[in-house]
Amino acid sequence: MPKDYTEFDQMIISASRLVKDTDVIYTGVGFPIEAAILAKNLHAPNCTIVLENGIVRASMFRLPWTTDTMESQLLAEQLTSLTYVNCLAQAGYITLGFMGGGQVDRYGNVNDHVVGDYYKPVHRWFGSGGANDLMSFCRRTVIILEQSKRRFPEKVDFNTCPGFFDGRPNRRKEVGLPPDNGPVAVITNLATFTFENSEMTLKTVHMSCGITPEKVKAELGWDIKVAEDLSDTLPPTEEELQVYREKIVAARRFERRGRGASMR
Amino acid sequence: MSSKVMKLDEAVRNNVKPGDLLFIGGAIHASPSAAVAEIVRQRINHLTVVAILANTSPLVGEGLVDKVLTAYSMTDEKRSFPLQRARNKFNVKVEFKEYSHFDIALALQAGYMGVPFMPTRSHLGSDMMKYNEDIQSIDCPFTGGQIGIVRAVVPDVGIIHVQRCDAEGNAQKWGTLGIDFEGINASKRVIITTEKIVSSDVIQRDPNRTIIPGFRVNAVVEQPFGAYPSHLAGCYDEGLAMIGGMQDEARWEKYINSLVYNVKDWNEYLENLKQASSPDFLNKLRIKNPLFSDPVITGI
Numbered sequence: 001m002p003k004d005y006t007e008f009d010q011m012i013i014s015a016s017r018l019v020k021d022t023d024v025i026y027t028g029v030g031f032p033i034e035a036a037i038l039a040k041n042l043h044a045p046n047c048t049i050v051l052e053n054g055i056v057r058a059s060m061f062r063l064p065w066t067t068d069t070m071e072s073q074l075l076a077e078q079l080t081s082l083t084y085v086n087c088l089a090q091a092g093y094i095t096l097g098f099m100g101g102g103q104v105d106r107y108g109n110v111n112d113h114v115v116g117d118y119y120k121p122v123h124r125w126f127g128s129g130g131a132n133d134l135m136s137f138c139r140r141t142v143i144i145l146e147q148s149k150r151r152f153p154e155k156v157d158f159n160t161c162p163g164f165f166d167g168r169p170n171r172r173k174e175v176g177l178p179p180d181n182g183p184v185a186v187i188t189n190l191a192t193f194t195f196e197n198s199e200m201t202l203k204t205v206h207m208s209c210g211i212t213p214e215k216v217k218a219e220l221g222w223d224i225k226v227a228e229d230l231s232d233t234l235p236p237t238e239e240e241l242q243v244y245r246e247k248i249v250a251a252r253r254f255e256r257r258g259r260g261a262s263m264r
Numbered sequence: 265m266s267s268k269v270m271k272l273d274e275a276v277r278n279n280v281k282p283g284d285l286l287f288i289g290g291a292i293h294a295s296p297s298a299a300v301a302e303i304v305r306q307r308i309n310h311l312t313v314v315a316i317l318a319n320t321s322p323l324v325g326e327g328l329v330d331k332v333l334t335a336y337s338m339t340d341e342k343r344s345f346p347l348q349r350a351r352n353k354f355n356v357k358v359e360f361k362e363y364s365h366f367d368i369a370l371a372l373q374a375g376y377m378g379v380p381f382m383p384t385r386s387h388l389g390s391d392m393m394k395y396n397e398d399i400q401s402i403d404c405p406f407t408g409g410q411i412g413i414v415r416a417v418v419p420d421v422g423i424i425h426v427q428r429c430d431a432e433g434n435a436q437k438w439g440t441l442g443i444d445f446e447g448i449n450a451s452k453r454v455i456i457t458t459e460k461i462v463s464s465d466v467i468q469r470d471p472n473r474t475i476i477p478g479f480r481v482n483a484v485v486e487q488p489f490g491a492y493p494s495h496l497a498g499c500y501d502e503g504l505a506m507i508g509g510m511q512d513e514a515r516w517e518k519y520i521n522s523l524v525y526n527v528k529d530w531n532e533y534l535e536n537l538k539q540a541s542s543p544d545f546l547n548k549l550r551i552k553n554p555l556f557s558d559p560v561i562t563g564i
Binding site for chain 2: 052053054055066067068069070073074075079080081082083086090113118121124126127128129130131132133136137158159160161162165171172173174175176177178
């Protein structure tokens with residue numbers, strides 16, 4: 001039987017598997033919130049989802065089109081401020097951060113500012129928003145984004161959200177960041193990566209989507225470290241696909257043009 | 265009637281001055297859109313704007329903003345028509361000072377607290393510090409390690425839109441608050457636009473909901489749908505926002521004329537929206553199934 005899911009569906013489902021039932025998740029809009037809500041509908045019904053504008057929810061809610069909507073506010077356990085939710089995170093009470101990013105480099109540093117010179121950029125994104133706060137504070141951070149060589153340079157031109165800097169030990173502690181925090185995984189439409197000794201490491205390849213390790217390597221800006229136990233990404237289970245379609249795909253308000261996540 | 269209750273044009277004229285540092289409240293939720301349009305109408309310029317996720321494009325595109333304190337803005341004019349327009353048509357440079365969202369919240373928190381800076385673990389090790397002297401890292405006097413600091417921001421004037429407020433300016437807001445509490449309490453002069461002016465008794469029966477007390481408020485403006493097209497908790501859902509669609513001069517002029525210059529005030533703008541779509545256009549945005557909380561009990 002031909003597979004009936006895309007590599008982007010695999011990406012969101014793989015990311016959702018990283019949520020534990022006990023997690024408190026600070027999530028950004030787009031793929032991250034889709035993965036968080038999917039997890040809550042599957043294996044992590046008791047997780048709490050925290051949205052930047054001041055929404056703290058343990059109760060279920062439908063996928064909103066952006067973080068703050070009438071529905072994402074409705075019947076939340078707590079509506080508060082951006083300051084409050086970031087204080088929760090800064091004080092160590094948020095266990096998991098889910099975010100996107102403009103670029104990610106070899107040591108998990110994220111660039112949401114510029115390619116090239118800051119004042120004369122070749123490319124420009126919107127800036128940190130809450131991303132720097134999220135990655136600085138959350139106990140574990142997962143970065144979810146579409147993979148291309150352009151998005152994965154060996155070293156970012158601008159470090160918006162520090163991961164492990166140049167990979168030397170203790171760099172986070174030296175600058176004052178909570179030393180045990182930082183990125184733990186990068187999930188793309190091609191593969192999943194973890195961090196071994198602060199370095200991004202290829203862990204699984206979305207083989208069931210027709211992705212090969214060569215394809216993954218071709219869309220990275222450096223010679224990636226490969227895990228000894230490199231394996232195929234576990235394909236979506238029937239249950240995962242069914243819930244994904246009911247709770248995520250059906251609730252999407254805008255089609256992602258050219259991105260290939262399935263719409264039905 | 266209190267002297268604080270006034271029309272929006274008067275509130276803006278009396279309180280927003282050229283060169284001001286202006287706090288615009290709302291963050292996706294509850295933006296003071298009517299007030300922003302009025303500032304454009306009065307063409308109050310050389311503003312420095314501090315805001316997060318508020319629609320500042322009308323101000324920027326009309327050349328009224330010299331500087332933006334922001335965590336999330338398109339600062340590249342190739343990809344921002346309002347910015348292009350400010351620079352080309354009005355010869356305004358528009359500088360950006362970039363923070364993280366929490367940094368902005370803390371800058372206003374410091375302003376509200378009356379202290380020169382706030383410590384934080386945000387922005388540590390980030391390149392943002394290289395381009396913004398108001399976010400730094402220092403030796404912590406207590407723990408020995410590095411700690412981030414954010415310089416206080418004290419807006420000359422702040423504007424928020426709320427659900428209810430009394431004639432004295434005791435303003436109550438609910439739903440997500442973004443940075444409204446810090447921003448409005450940091451501001452020297454305060455304009456409250458409100459869906460409804462209510463009696464003081466309504467306020468006093470639920471005083472924990474008051475976001476800023478009357479004595480801190482300079483102007484109170486009753487402005488229904490004052491946050492359109494953003495949503496407002498307990499009142500109405502979002503309307504169709506202008507997302508993109510004004511990336512050239514012709515479309516910009518059509519947009520800004522309909523929003524500001526071809527109407528005398530926000531109410532006329534709302535009337536025109538109804539005429540352009542349907543008479544019940546705004547009513548359709550109102551919440552359909554209001555839920556009431558158990559009453560908050562006070563008394564002796």
